[in-house]
Amino acid sequence: MAHIRAHRVLPGFGLSLGFTLAYLSLIVLVPLAAVFLKTITLTPEAFWQTVSAPRVVASYRLTFGTSLLAAAINVVFGLLLAWSLVRYRFPGKRLVDALVDLPFALPTAVAGISLTALYAKNGWLGQYLEPLGIKVAFTPLGVLVALIFIGLPFVVRTVQPVLEDLDTEIEEAAASLGAGRWQTVWRVVLPTLLPALLTGFALAFARAVGEYGSVIFIAGNLPMVSEITPLIIITKLEQYDYTGATAVAAVMLVASFVLLLTINGLQGWTDRRAARNG
Amino acid sequence: MAGAATALGGLRGAARFEANTATRDPAWVKGLVLSLSLGFFLLFLLLPLIAVFVEALRRGWSVYLAALIEPDAVSAIRLTLLTAAIAVPLNLVFGIAAAWTITKFDFRGKQMLITFIDLPFSVSPVIAGLIYVLVFGAQGWFGPWLGEHGIKIIFAVPGIVLATVFVTFPFVARELIPLMQAQGRDEEEAALVLGASGWQMFRKITLPNIKWALLYGVILCNARAMGEFGAVSVVSGHIRGVTNTMPLHVEILYNEYQFAAAFAVASLLALLALVTLAVKTYVEWRASQTAQPGEVP
Numbered sequence: 001m002a003h004i005r006a007h008r009v010l011p012g013f014g015l016s017l018g019f020t021l022a023y024l025s026l027i028v029l030v031p032l033a034a035v036f037l038k039t040i041t042l043t044p045e046a047f048w049q050t051v052s053a054p055r056v057v058a059s060y061r062l063t064f065g066t067s068l069l070a071a072a073i074n075v076v077f078g079l080l081l082a083w084s085l086v087r088y089r090f091p092g093k094r095l096v097d098a099l100v101d102l103p104f105a106l107p108t109a110v111a112g113i114s115l116t117a118l119y120a121k122n123g124w125l126g127q128y129l130e131p132l133g134i135k136v137a138f139t140p141l142g143v144l145v146a147l148i149f150i151g152l153p154f155v156v157r158t159v160q161p162v163l164e165d166l167d168t169e170i171e172e173a174a175a176s177l178g179a180g181r182w183q184t185v186w187r188v189v190l191p192t193l194l195p196a197l198l199t200g201f202a203l204a205f206a207r208a209v210g211e212y213g214s215v216i217f218i219a220g221n222l223p224m225v226s227e228i229t230p231l232i233i234i235t236k237l238e239q240y241d242y243t244g245a246t247a248v249a250a251v252m253l254v255a256s257f258v259l260l261l262t263i264n265g266l267q268g269w270t271d272r273r274a275a276r277n278g
Numbered sequence: 279m280a281g282a283a284t285a286l287g288g289l290r291g292a293a294r295f296e297a298n299t300a301t302r303d304p305a306w307v308k309g310l311v312l313s314l315s316l317g318f319f320l321l322f323l324l325l326p327l328i329a330v331f332v333e334a335l336r337r338g339w340s341v342y343l344a345a346l347i348e349p350d351a352v353s354a355i356r357l358t359l360l361t362a363a364i365a366v367p368l369n370l371v372f373g374i375a376a377a378w379t380i381t382k383f384d385f386r387g388k389q390m391l392i393t394f395i396d397l398p399f400s401v402s403p404v405i406a407g408l409i410y411v412l413v414f415g416a417q418g419w420f421g422p423w424l425g426e427h428g429i430k431i432i433f434a435v436p437g438i439v440l441a442t443v444f445v446t447f448p449f450v451a452r453e454l455i456p457l458m459q460a461q462g463r464d465e466e467e468a469a470l471v472l473g474a475s476g477w478q479m480f481r482k483i484t485l486p487n488i489k490w491a492l493l494y495g496v497i498l499c500n501a502r503a504m505g506e507f508g509a510v511s512v513v514s515g516h517i518r519g520v521t522n523t524m525p526l527h528v529e530i531l532y533n534e535y536q537f538a539a540a541f542a543v544a545s546l547l548a549l550l551a552l553v554t555l556a557v558k559t560y561v562e563w564r565a566s567q568t569a570q571p572g573e574v575p
Contacts, residue, residue, distance in 0.1 A: 009463075013379065020372065020379050027440075031412070035409060103323070110330060234404055242412070
């Protein structure tokens with residue numbers, strides 16, 4: 001103990017740690033614990049009945065399914081966008097680079113009504129899609145569009161720095177050993193980017209699963225069809241079904257915790273990979 | 279990276295890759311990748327942003343302005359500003375304290391503390407609202423006691439502030455921790471050895487070192503605080519002119535088919551987002567300017 005103390009030259013350890021822990025507990029940990037304490041007041045049967053009701057299960061399928069698909073689409077286009085920003089010169093690049101973060105800064109409700117205006121039947125894009133038989137607004141496809149919007153920066157911003165720090169030497173080595181450009185990218189560059197791509201995927205997915213504001217305007221919120229799980233929680237709250245809302249929230253929280261741990265693991269992998277390459 | 283840049287005659291950024299035959303893509307590949315990625319960018323990011331402003335001004339400036347000076351809109355703007363004015367400083371102080379603890383001292387459980395600080399990012403905003411209903415709502419832990427003493431938290435302003443503090447909790451800490459980790463402890467320790475007091479050391483050494491990251495964290499925290507929808511929607515009760523923030527006001531107008539007015543209020547929030555991105559770009563530019571002289575030995 002004494003020799004640990006000796007290393008603490010800087011002041012304020014007790015004060016800053018104490019304040020950090022107290023504030024964290026009051027704002028985050030204790031209120032979150034309320035979800036689980038409320039859930040255990042339910043009997044296991046009642047809990048199971050609530051969280052496995054057909055309407056709730058349909059919402060899991062929609063929420064997790066569209067989130068997976070949106071994250072996968074964002075991995076592809078996020079990689080292309082990061083590649084363009086790092087590797088190519090083109091006019092307006094600074095503007096594109098700055099606006100990639102728009103979904104982080106734009107309030108979700110604003111994104112929601114704007115996307116709806118674009119994809120509604122008589123909207124900017126909807127009027128051309130509707131005659132082709134493609135309905136976006138007020139269908140699960142609309143949910144997908146909203147989730148693509150909010151998830152894109154996560155992939156770009158995790159891949160971009162890794163791509164920037166990538167040593168050109170490994171590509172030079174591959175080329176001098178006779179690899180074609182495509183072979184080099186596929187066999188040398190992409191494997192190096194894999195941890196970052198997976199981290200970006202997981203971050204975009206985690207954000208999409210909990211998303212509410214941008215989705216509810218464009219989803220149409222039809223039970224069994226286009227109703228996301230966060231909306232189920234809201235609906236139950238509005239009916240004063242607090243235990244029901246809490247049970248569904250507990251399921252979502254457990255999913256979030258699992259995702260958070262996965263992301264932490266992936267980020268550790270990315271950092272180790274970067275340290276080895278650098 | 280510095281070595282590669284000098285080898286290619288000091289080329290920076292993408293030029294470095296385009297000048298090197300080993301990393302240069304064929305022109306048709308560049309064309310294809312650029313049109314796919316920029317097409318995606320245009321469709322999914324730029325178009326929604328433009329649509330906000332076009333829809334807001336569709337019925338003309340007079341309708342636009344009327345939507346912004348109408349009493350309910352003004353009270354929503356005022357409540358949003360008040361909420362941010364409370365939530366941002368709280369999380370600013372927390373962010374500095376947390377980053378100071380984590381980066382300047384060694385203790386057991388540090389990694390777990392960092393994970394806990396990140397928790398609000400991975401919790402759905404709807405759940406962020408729900409947890410305060412469970413604690414302070416009429417049916418909640420403190421509900422009966424609060425009711426007896428005539429204190430209202432849920433469906434009132436304190437609940438909105440609490441939910442906002444929760445969703446913006448990690449922003450400042452997240453920006454400071456990696457930077458202060460990289461800066462280490464030497465400068466602060468030197469200041470103390472030379473006789474500075476704790477407060478002098480913080481003001482003269484730590485604060486100048488972290489000011490840009492701090493500003494960026496505050497700006498991000500503020501944008502989210504003013505724009506939060508899901509969490510605030512659960513605890514607000516949607517009382518017009520009393521517990522409606524700007525995003526909630528947008529929702530009400532939209533659901534009443536007052537589209538031009540909804541987009542007018544939304545455009546203020548979109549402007550806030552653009553200012554946030556501009557400050558972010560400036561801060562990053564400043565950070566890269568100050569980092570460069572340090573790289574030269």
